[in-house]
Amino acid sequence: MEGRALKCPVCEGTEFKQDKVVLAKYGVFRVSDYKVKAMICTECKHIMLFEEGSTFFLGVD
Numbered sequence: 001m002e003g004r005a006l007k008c009p010v011c012e013g014t015e016f017k018q019d020k021v022v023l024a025k026y027g028v029f030r031v032s033d034y035k036v037k038a039m040i041c042t043e044c045k046h047i048m049l050f051e052e053g054s055t056f057f058l059g060v061d
């Protein structure tokens with residue numbers, strides 16, 4: 001999605017702040033967490049999440 005214009009579904013803003021988030025994944029065994037890219041709309045603060053693969057526990061790079 002690099003190079004593609006991202007549009008906020010709430011306010012149709014096109015400016016985003018990028019951040020990285022790790023989401024805990026729970027099951028019978030907690031093996032890995034989701035590594036997620038968060039795009040935060042600078043206009044209305046709506047957050048969109050994009051999966052970037054898995055990571056082991058709270059490993060943020």
Ligand SMILES: [Zn+2]
Nearest residue numbers: 008011041044
């Ligand atoms: Zn917005």
